[in-house]
Amino acid sequence: MVNQDIEVRKLEHILVCNYCDVEYKKGTLLDNVELIHRGIPECDLEDIETSIKLFGKTLDAPIIVAGMTGGHSKAKEINKNIAIAIEELNLGMGLGSQRAAIANEELIDTYSIVREYTNSLVIGNLGAVNFIKDGWNEEIIDKAVEMIDADAIAIHFNPLQEAIQPEGDVNFKGMEILRNIISSYKNNHKNIPFIAKQVGEGFSKEDAEIISSFGFDAIDVGGSGGTSWAAVELYRIKDEEFRELAENFTNWGIPTAASIFEVRSVFNKTLIATGGIRNGIDIAKSIAIGADCCGIALPILKAALKSPEEVVKVLEKFIKELKIAMFLTGCDSVEKLKKAPYIVKGELKDWISQRLD
Amino acid sequence: MVNQDIEVRKLEHILVCNYCDVEYKKGTLLDNVELIHRGIPECDLEDIETSIKLFGKTLDAPIIVAGMTGGHSKAKEINKNIAIAIEELNLGMGLGSQRAAIANEELIDTYSIVREYTNSLVIGNLGAVNFIKDGWNEEIIDKAVEMIDADAIAIHFNPLQEAIQPEGDVNFKGMEILRNIISSYKNNHKNIPFIAKQVGEGFSKEDAEIISSFGFDAIDVGGSGGTSWAAVELYRIKDEEFRELAENFTNWGIPTAASIFEVRSVFNKTLIATGGIRNGIDIAKSIAIGADCCGIALPILKAALKSPEEVVKVLEKFIKELKIAMFLTGCDSVEKLKKAPYIVKGELKDWISQRLD
C-alpha cells in the first residue's frame, strides 16, 4: 500500500466517524455497573480532587484523548486543536498511528504540531503488526518518540480492523519480538512507558498476561461498545462481499467494562479504559471497577473538527460529570473512587463469574 | 441567592412538576417485588386495620404526604389543601423546606397555615446543607418547629439536586455537626424525632450508619424511581451545558426498593419509604420489604393544585388499594404486612445479593 493510500484512508476514516453512526449496537456494559449513591457524601463538590499521576506527568483529571490521527493536513488541524485543549485543561493526549510519518518525513509536522501547543502528556502510537510485517525495530520507536517528544508510546494491536479490510496486515504471529525491542529501546534510548492498546475490541486476561510478559508498562483496554472498526469499514468498503463480512463482525469484541475486569484480574500496572466512554459517569464507573484513567476518541474527534474551544467544552463536561459522580459517591479523590462500592448486573455478571472466579 | 430567587425557583418547581414528565425512566424496582397472593385470605376486608403509630401520633394509614412546599402564595394554598385532607383522613404531612420562612418571617404563614386546618402529624423540613453553609444551629430548628408546631423535623440531604444546579450549595462536608445540634436541640428545646430524608436519590447502607450515629430517629429513604430532580432541573435550566449534565444524571440514584433494603439492613428505627410510590400496592410492597410508612409527593402535589377534596380522593384511593393488597395477602394489620412473604426478581436481586449478604 503506498503512502498516498494510507493518507486517503485515514481521511476517509475521519469523515466516516464524523458523519456516520459507527458505534457498536452492543454497548460497553458499563450500564451493567451501578455506583452506589451516597445521600450524605461527606465531601464538598468544590474540593473533589480529580488529578492523577500518569506516565510521569500530573493530569488534572483521569482523562486522555485517545490516539486518533496524523498524516494529512486535516489531521494536523485536529491534533493541534486537541493539543490546545489538553494544555488548557492539563490532561493528556495520544496521537494516531505514526506510520505515515515514519514512511514519509514530510508528514512529521502533522504529528509534531502538538508540541507547539502543549507540554502536557503526549503519547506516541505505532502498530504492532508493522514490527512483524515491516521488520520495524527500536530505531523506528526512537523516530516516533523523538518526532513528538513523546512521554509514552502506545503500540496498538488491531487484528479485527486488519482482518476485515480487503488488504489488511493480518500476521500477528511472533509478537514476542516486542519483548526484546522494548527492552533494547529502553536500555539504548529512553526509559519511557510502553502501552499495549486495542482499538475497540478489548483485551482478554490471556492477552494481558502476554502483554505483561512482553514488558509493557500499561494496557489501554480499548474495549468494545464505542467506535466499531467493523462499522467504520462497513461504510468505506465498496466490495459487497467484504461489507457483509464486516457486518457480521460489528458486534465482535470484549465490552469495555468486561475488558477492564479481564485485564485487571491479572495485571496490576497502569490500566487505561478506552472504548465507548461517553460521559463522566462512564469514567467514574471505569475507575471504580479497575481503571486508572480513561481515554476518549470519537466525541473528541467531532469536537476537534470544529475548534479547540469545542474540545475544551466537551472535556470540561466530562470532568464536571466525573466530579459530580465522585461527589455523589462520596469520593473526594481518584484513589477513593477506586474503592467505591458498586453492584454488577446482567451480562457483566456472566463475564465476571465465568471468567474471573 | 436572594430570597426572591428562592421563591421564584420553588414556584417554577411546582409548575414543572405539575405539567411536565419529571419521573425517572428507571423505576423504583418495587415491580421486582411480588407479594404472594392468598386465595384464602382468612380475613375480612372491612376489618383490615391500616393504622400505625408514627412519631407519637396515630395515623389511620401508613401514609404521609411528603414535604414539598412553602414560601409563596401558591404554596400556601397547596399546604392548606393537603392539611385539610390529612385532617379528614387522619394521616400525616411534611412541609417543604422552611428556609424561605427562616430567612423571611413574612412567609411563615405559607407554612403555618396547616395548623389552622389540622392537628394531625406535621413534619418540619430543613436542608442539611444549610447547617454547613449558613452556620445554622439548634435555634433555627427551634424556629422551624415552633413555626408549625411540628411533631417531627426532617433534615433533607439533596446532593444531586444541588450539584446539578448552576449555583447549588455543594458542601456536604462536616455533617457530623448535626450530631451536637440534634442532641442540643433535643435537650434544650423539644424532644421530637429527627428524620434524615433524601429527595429522590435514596440512602445507601453506609449513609444509614452515619445517620444512625448522628442521632437521627428515622430515615426517609427518598429513593429514585419517582420524581427526578435532575429531570425537574432539566426543564428549568436554560444553560445548554448544564442541561446536558442534568440529563446524564436523570437516572442516578438508588431505586426506592433497593434503598429500603439497604437502609433496613443496618437501621432498625423508623423507616419511611418515599420516591415513586404511586398506588397502594407500592405501599404494601414497601412495608413488606422493610418500611414502616410511605411518603407520597408528586401525585399529591397535582391533586393539591386542584382542591382539598381532590387530595382526599387520591389518598383514599391509595388507602383502598393498600387495604385490598393487605386483604389479598391475608394481612389484617400493618404488623402482619411487615412479615408477609414475597419474592424478589431481576435487578433488585443483584442489590440484595451483592450489597446485603
Next chain:
Amino acid sequence: MVNQDIEVRKLEHILVCNYCDVEYKKGTLLDNVELIHRGIPECDLEDIETSIKLFGKTLDAPIIVAGMTGGHSKAKEINKNIAIAIEELNLGMGLGSQRAAIANEELIDTYSIVREYTNSLVIGNLGAVNFIKDGWNEEIIDKAVEMIDADAIAIHFNPLQEAIQPEGDVNFKGMEILRNIISSYKNNHKNIPFIAKQVGEGFSKEDAEIISSFGFDAIDVGGSGGTSWAAVELYRIKDEEFRELAENFTNWGIPTAASIFEVRSVFNKTLIATGGIRNGIDIAKSIAIGADCCGIALPILKAALKSPEEVVKVLEKFIKELKIAMFLTGCDSVEKLKKAPYIVKGELKDWISQRLD
C-alpha cells in the same frame, strides 16, 4: 344484591369476556417452562394414551371445561353446548356458581340442563364467601349437588373479584367452618370430592396447607395469566374511582405455573391447573410440572356461544396438541408425562428458588 342483579351481572360478564380483551398482560409463566424435545420419541403418536381417572370417572383427556356460568337463558345455552361437547369427547365440565339457583329455584334448569346431554364428569360450584356471609351449610351443598347430580363440588374463593367490586362480599374470615360443613356433608349426604378453586389469581402454598386441613380432596389452582377478573370488572364498572382501582390490580395474582409449583410442594392430592391454558402444549407443561388435569374457561366460553360443534372443535385441537407434545417428549401416557424432564427459566426460577427450596 337482589337476584335480578346477579343475573344481569353474570350476563355482562359473559359479554365482556367474549368481546373484550380480559386477559392478564403478565402471563402464566408456562412459557418459562421448556419441555425437552425427544428426537427419538420411542412411541407411536396413534398410541398416545391421554386418558385419566378424575373424581371417579374416566376422562379421555386430562381436560375439563372450567366452571363459568348459569342463572340466565344465555347461560343455559352455553352450558348445554358444553355438555354436548364433553359428552362427545368424554371429558369433564364445571358449572358456574350455583348461587343464583340456590336463591331462585326457577333458574335451576339453566344448570341442570347439562344432565340432559351428558353422563360425564360434572362439577358443581359454590362460593366460599357465601358460607360466611349467608350462613350457608351442608344443606345448600346438597341442593347444589342434587340439582345437577354433581360428581364433585367446587368451592370457589375469589377474594380479588369481590374486593374490586363496588359491593363485593369481602369477608373471608372464619373459613374453617368449611371443615365441619365438608365432613358433615360427606357423612350425611354424599361422599363426593370437594375442590377448592381460585378464579384466576392462584393459590399459594400457605393456602394449600389450609385447604388440606379443611378436608378438601382437590385444588384447582386457578392461577393468573388467563382471564383477569380485574380486567373484566374494569369494563363493567362505571365508577371512575373503582375503575382505577381495578386497573391497579389487573396484574395481581400467582401465575398458573408458579401456583402449580406452590401447591404441589405441600399438597399431594388431585391438582387441577386452570388459568390461561390456551393450547395443548400448556396442558403438557402443566402436567409435567405437577398438575393432574387442566381446566379451560375463556376459549370454551367463546366457542360455546357459537355451537356445540365449535366447542368440540376447540377441545379437539387442545387434545391433538397435547398428544403431539406428549409424543415429542416421548410420553405415551399421562403418568409418563408427569415425569417428563423440563427446564425452568426466568421469573419462574425465582418463584421456585425463593418459595420452595
Next chain:
Amino acid sequence: MVNQDIEVRKLEHILVCNYCDVEYKKGTLLDNVELIHRGIPECDLEDIETSIKLFGKTLDAPIIVAGMTGGHSKAKEINKNIAIAIEELNLGMGLGSQRAAIANEELIDTYSIVREYTNSLVIGNLGAVNFIKDGWNEEIIDKAVEMIDADAIAIHFNPLQEAIQPEGDVNFKGMEILRNIISSYKNNHKNIPFIAKQVGEGFSKEDAEIISSFGFDAIDVGGSGGTSWAAVELYRIKDEEFRELAENFTNWGIPTAASIFEVRSVFNKTLIATGGIRNGIDIAKSIAIGADCCGIALPILKAALKSPEEVVKVLEKFIKELKIAMFLTGCDSVEKLKKAPYIVKGELKDWISQRLD
C-alpha cells in the same frame, strides 16, 4: 401416499423455503455464547488451518451442506450445483431423503448426479420412520449408499414434521431394530459411518444415549433456531385446523446450542451441528462448545437455486468468517478452536445448569 405426491410435496417445500420466512422466531441460542476476543491472536490469518477429517475424507473446512433434496428435476439441479461447489471448495454435502428413488428408480439420477461432479464427501439420507412403517432393512440402505457411492449415511428422525402433517408417519416405536440393521449392513455391505440426524428440532441427551446404543457413529443435532418445519408446513397446509396446530409448534425444539451441549455431555463420537448456522461466527461458536463440524441447509438452498458459483460464494463467506473468528480467538486450527474459552449467557445457562450439571 403415492410417489407423485412425495415429489410435489418436496418441490413445494423448496419453494416455500426459498420465498417465505420459515425460520424459528426463537433462535439457536448461539448468541448466548460469547467467544473471547484475543487482542494479540499470536497467529497469522493466512495460516489459519480450517481443515478437518470427517468420515474418512479431508474437508478444507468444518462445513457440510446439510441434506435437503432429491426426487424431481429441480432437485437434480440443486444437487448438481451443490456438488460442483463442494468439489471446488473440498467440503462435504448431504442429499435429501432418498426415499423417492428407493420407490422409483427413475428418480435415482436426481441424486446420483452429484457423483458426476464431486469426489468429496457425500452423505446419503433415509428416514428412520420408514424402517418401521415400510419394513425397510439393510438392503434399502445398500441401495441408497450404492446409488450415490455414499461416504456415510444419515438416518433422519423427524417426529415433529410427521406429527403436524395431515397424514404423517408417526410411529417412532421399535426404533431399536436399527441396531441390528446397522450392524448387519456394516458386516454384510460396507463399513461406512451412520449418522443420526434431526431436521431442526434437536436431540436431547436422552436421545444421544439411545443413538449411541443403536451403534450410530455420529450425531447431527439438527437443532432449532434455523428452518422450522412447523413454519414450512404452515405455508403448505390448507386445512385451517392443522395450520393452527402447526403454528403452536413453530417454536418447539431444542435450540442448536443447547442441543450441542446436551448431546456432547453423553456422546463423544462425531457431532455435527446443523440448524440455524448463518455465518462463520456461528460455526466457530458451535465448534468451541462441542461440535466437530457444522451443517448448513437453508442459505445453501437459496444459493443453489441460482448457480454453483453462488453456492461457492456463500460457502466462501462462511469460511472467511470462520477464519477471522478463529484468528480473533487466537486459534489457528480447528483442534485449538475446540478448546477456545467462551462465556455462556441467558437461557443457555439454564439448559446447562439444569440439564448437564
